[in-house]
Amino acid sequence: MLTYTFEKREKGSLYEQLYRFIRGDILSGRLQAGEKLPSKRTLAQHLEVSIITVKNAYEQLLAEGYIHARQRCGYFVSEVERPPESRQAAPAVPAETAKEQGWFLDFASGAMDPAYFPFTVWARLMRQTILEQDKELLRAAPYNGAAELRVAIAGYLRQFRGMQVDPEQIIVGAGTELLYHLLIQLLGRDKCYAVEEPGYSKIAAIYESNLVQVQYIGIDEAGLSVSELRRHTAQVVHISPTHHYPTGTVMPIGRRQELLRWAAEEDERYILEDDYDSEFRFVGRPIPTLYSTDENQRVIYLNTFSKTIAPSIRISYMILPPRLLERYRKKLGFYACTVSGFEQYTLAKFLEQGHFERHLGRMRNRYRQKRDQVMAEFLQGALAGRVKITGQDAGLHFLAQLQTVLPDAVLQKKAAEQGLRLAMLSDYYHEGGDARGHTLVVNYSGLDMQRLPQALRRLADILKEETPCTTN
Amino acid sequence: MLTYTFEKREKGSLYEQLYRFIRGDILSGRLQAGEKLPSKRTLAQHLEVSIITVKNAYEQLLAEGYIHARQRCGYFVSEVERPPESRQAAPAVPAETAKEQGWFLDFASGAMDPAYFPFTVWARLMRQTILEQDKELLRAAPYNGAAELRVAIAGYLRQFRGMQVDPEQIIVGAGTELLYHLLIQLLGRDKCYAVEEPGYSKIAAIYESNLVQVQYIGIDEAGLSVSELRRHTAQVVHISPTHHYPTGTVMPIGRRQELLRWAAEEDERYILEDDYDSEFRFVGRPIPTLYSTDENQRVIYLNTFSKTIAPSIRISYMILPPRLLERYRKKLGFYACTVSGFEQYTLAKFLEQGHFERHLGRMRNRYRQKRDQVMAEFLQGALAGRVKITGQDAGLHFLAQLQTVLPDAVLQKKAAEQGLRLAMLSDYYHEGGDARGHTLVVNYSGLDMQRLPQALRRLADILKEETPCTTN
Numbered sequence: 019m020l021t022y023t024f025e026k027r028e029k030g031s032l033y034e035q036l037y038r039f040i041r042g043d044i045l046s047g048r049l050q051a052g053e054k055l056p057s058k059r060t061l062a063q064h065l066e067v068s069i070i071t072v073k074n075a076y077e078q079l080l081a082e083g084y085i086h087a088r089q090r091c092g093y094f095v096s097e098v099e100r101p102p103e104s105r106q107a108a109p110a111v112p113a114e115t116a117k118e119q120g121w122f123l124d125f126a127s128g129a130m131d132p133a134y135f136p137f138t139v140w141a142r143l144m145r146q147t148i149l150e151q152d153k154e155l156l157r158a159a160p161y162n163g164a165a166e167l168r169v170a171i172a173g174y175l176r177q178f179r180g181m182q183v184d185p186e187q188i189i190v191g192a193g194t195e196l197l198y199h200l201l202i203q204l205l206g207r208d209k210c211y212a213v214e215e216p217g218y219s220k221i222a223a224i225y226e227s228n229l230v231q232v233q234y235i236g237i238d239e240a241g242l243s244v245s246e247l248r249r250h251t252a253q254v255v256h257i258s259p260t261h262h263y264p265t266g267t268v269m270p271i272g273r274r275q276e277l278l279r280w281a282a283e284e285d286e287r288y289i290l291e292d293d294y295d296s297e298f299r300f301v302g303r304p305i306p307t308l309y310s311t312d313e314n315q316r317v318i319y320l321n322t323f324s325k326t327i328a329p330s331i332r333i334s335y336m337i338l339p340p341r342l343l344e345r346y347r348k349k350l351g352f353y354a355c356t357v358s359g360f361e362q363y364t365l366a367k368f369l370e371q372g373h374f375e376r377h378l379g380r381m382r383n384r385y386r387q388k389r390d391q392v393m394a395e396f397l398q399g400a401l402a403g404r405v406k407i408t409g410q411d412a413g414l415h416f417l418a419q420l421q422t423v424l425p426d427a428v429l430q431k432k433a434a435e436q437g438l439r440l441a442m443l444s445d446y447y448h449e450g451g452d453a454r455g456h457t458l459v460v461n462y463s464g465l466d467m468q469r470l471p472q473a474l475r476r477l478a479d480i481l482k483e484e485t486p487c488t489t490n
Numbered sequence: 491m492l493t494y495t496f497e498k499r500e501k502g503s504l505y506e507q508l509y510r511f512i513r514g515d516i517l518s519g520r521l522q523a524g525e526k527l528p529s530k531r532t533l534a535q536h537l538e539v540s541i542i543t544v545k546n547a548y549e550q551l552l553a554e555g556y557i558h559a560r561q562r563c564g565y566f567v568s569e570v571e572r573p574p575e576s577r578q579a580a581p582a583v584p585a586e587t588a589k590e591q592g593w594f595l596d597f598a599s600g601a602m603d604p605a606y607f608p609f610t611v612w613a614r615l616m617r618q619t620i621l622e623q624d625k626e627l628l629r630a631a632p633y634n635g636a637a638e639l640r641v642a643i644a645g646y647l648r649q650f651r652g653m654q655v656d657p658e659q660i661i662v663g664a665g666t667e668l669l670y671h672l673l674i675q676l677l678g679r680d681k682c683y684a685v686e687e688p689g690y691s692k693i694a695a696i697y698e699s700n701l702v703q704v705q706y707i708g709i710d711e712a713g714l715s716v717s718e719l720r721r722h723t724a725q726v727v728h729i730s731p732t733h734h735y736p737t738g739t740v741m742p743i744g745r746r747q748e749l750l751r752w753a754a755e756e757d758e759r760y761i762l763e764d765d766y767d768s769e770f771r772f773v774g775r776p777i778p779t780l781y782s783t784d785e786n787q788r789v790i791y792l793n794t795f796s797k798t799i800a801p802s803i804r805i806s807y808m809i810l811p812p813r814l815l816e817r818y819r820k821k822l823g824f825y826a827c828t829v830s831g832f833e834q835y836t837l838a839k840f841l842e843q844g845h846f847e848r849h850l851g852r853m854r855n856r857y858r859q860k861r862d863q864v865m866a867e868f869l870q871g872a873l874a875g876r877v878k879i880t881g882q883d884a885g886l887h888f889l890a891q892l893q894t895v896l897p898d899a900v901l902q903k904k905a906a907e908q909g910l911r912l913a914m915l916s917d918y919y920h921e922g923g924d925a926r927g928h929t930l931v932v933n934y935s936g937l938d939m940q941r942l943p944q945a946l947r948r949l950a951d952i953l954k955e956e957t958p959c960t961t962n
Contacts, residue, residue: 081774154802305554358805
């Protein structure tokens, strides 16, 4: 008869202990497959526990398949494989490689200044959402996002961007990267997607990770070259016409029209207009979107609130032309919306009550000031006379071309030794850009102004080292 | 000379009006490509506005490419296509088809009872997060989720599920569907994925929407048939071994071992263990996970908090075996985490402070009561004697086999006419199940108890209609 010693309530209830004892005996082979277990009553008497305890233990073993019941016969041990001896050693988790280095100054990362986040307002709206919208918060949002948020986005776009958008055209998602995934499924994995060269490498990486064919189209002073595009088979073009990354080029109206004509020529050509930082234009009015200029329903517009509110807020959206709506619902309407209700309702309030536009106004002022300070330091500090700045009218970065003979990779390596992380324009080429471009991409939004003069002195010292013999 | 009449500050600033006037003239052809614009000073004097106004208008036109500058010559109209006449009519947005019908009672939808959400606690933790974690909230979370949340999940799994997991193995994402996308990219689009037949159709839909090959493997009383699996080429199996949907089958230990052996036989075979509602087990202890039984690092475990806390909270996670971690970081580490910081930190607190386990305990009690009430109504109400219930030990649904000769589709249609939405077991077959199974899948969690007796009377009436002449 099975005999076990129970511990006093320390390791779970009696039935759990009994379940574990018997399971152990089955796994160790002490109880063999086919062997009949004692009846509940017999075992209960033998172990001096209640029948309920034995019943519960047997039922758990039954549920997990360690034993089986034969009607009116009782319980029998099932066929169970014995684990090998070496089961204890847990596999090692490989340590994360390439831990982020502690840079003295990082020119490559577009971190936001935490002081800019409208914390008090956001927190108040979140509390308000929690109090007012308790019912809605528990329902899953529709596939395309909460109606309140879509209406608020459409209202904002109408009022401040001059865009006519029906809330039904808007699809809300947890980040633009995720919307690309949906677009690949919507437009077709068999299509070839064109991206800008140079450009934001993550976009191509996402297409390639999805094994979708990518073509790289060069840009000239008017942005993506449509004549080069025509020499390719791409049917979908992914661009940022209002502010190309990283050159800052604005696509002029003539090139836009040329691109829209290209798209209208075939039925399944589309343009993905990624408008990720159009809100930060420091000169003149906002540039009208390609979406608004399009008359043939070929432009899908994408934007995000992560850049304008905070990176940890993951809310992006896309606007589909009406001709794609029905296809989207049929093919992808079964996907659940990826953004939590709390944040959708909070953002809707933030937009409706005008906080977003006020926040943007403040951010534009602050970033303009920051940009001016950083530019002044570049032009008048240790690098004075050896640097030319372009692409500063919009976005949170500008280009700084350095007078040097150092190839970009050497410059980056030497800078890294001095604690400086540099992004070079040549890094943004897929095929390898001109390594003698000597052009820094300066992401200024998160730069520590205290450290900047010293960082530029270090950079100037590197340049000096390598231009010997100009004066003896 | 260009002559325009300005409106009094109503339609934007003077420079905006001037910009719009000139743009209009360019688009209408009144100003031709190549034409020279008057100098800023001349136009300013002519229109009686400041030079700054003209300068700003010209710069905006320049930025958008309507005009171009030639050095020391002035500004010239660029080549711009004229829009066709028909530009006004905005395209119609197709109305959403198949609006949800207002059902009298919906047996098919697993809605949560809003009263069950731990609203006060969640709101308090959210406020706490807003107050305490302001700095962290503004930084983007690492690709795999906030460290605090991953530590909290690992702690919960260790304490309540007996799972040994390193927080580094956890990847947090905005919903399980999204994690499937990542897994397809991680394990390979070229692989064939096996799903359960019958099963949750959305899983196959996601693979198919990604053009990944899907194979349907039948289940028997021990769950997915490994011998049938062996007759297929699938290398990845997507299953819910602890609670199959919709039959409720628990895979016994013998079958689990057989499946794990299958996986270990080839280097790139994996099992996706979708443990979506294992928390709602009403009988005995929780069933140990397949992940814990696996000794060859072939099981990827997935679970979600949307089912247990609220559908509008989009936080899921997966646990990768250590051998896949490095591959994940290299291939997919560039994707941003899709869950907002606010909710990650709030959930971390909810787990750490033991609220989650207490919440689950309450939910288990409430749902057990709800299940008992619904089952009693089925067994003792209008359908008494004509229904057999199975699969009620776990999850938020059970099966109810009806005594009827009506094919499932006819039954569903007649029920719909009476305002009842029915899910039938045969609906969960890809190839078409036994339409004479007459088995309802009763999702009881959101059922309105007031309406249930009346709904069952309507159902009984339908069954009665169609069993004529048994008594004359």
